[in-house]
Amino acid sequence: QKEVEQNSGPLSVPEGAIASLNCTYSDRGSQSFFWYRQYSGKSPELIMFIYSNGDKEDGRFTAQLNKASQYVSLLIRDSQPSDSATYLCACVTGNQFYFGTGTSLTVIP
């Protein structure tokens, strides 16, 4: 079982809609969770991090963490074509960052 699981997609949403990206993790001891955006051919770019149960909002992005269900999600409101990318979920377990395989998002104009 992988440490972090993501639906690879692709996920397509129309411009202006809400995109919902999901991630589950296997180690209940994981404490820190991160979302990265990666454009094709580029390196991952940190979008948000969340440590506590509940929601954390930053602009158009909201991260949600449910430690009981071992579930992390990212909501992107008012999706823009520039949001089209692969979104990577990561968690910190022990001394390592574990990344999911990413979900490909396409925002259709």
Next chain:
Amino acid sequence: DTGVSQNPRHKITKRGQNVTFRCDPISEHNRLYWYRQTLGQGPEFLTYFQNEAQLEKSRLLSDRFSAERPKGSFSTLEIQRTEQGDSAMYLCASSLGLAGLGQFFGPGTRLTVL
């Protein structure tokens, strides 16, 4: 530019040759990580340093791979006797502390082994 930098950005080599990559982290970051990423996969952990100490190395990492961070600043990753399966993007990331505000990645070095 105060971000993470990596050199070279691209490397093409023949099978059996040795290659070395360099990473310069964000200056105040004490942790430095190396990852490998192939198409359609997330970054795969290779090794990490806290200051100059290499604290962990992936079990999947062949002994052909070695990394150093001699003065706790820049780091090098060397691959000896390269194989075609080593072709990938090699990413370096740095962070302040274990997680802090997250890891910040460099642009990567794309290795092609012919």
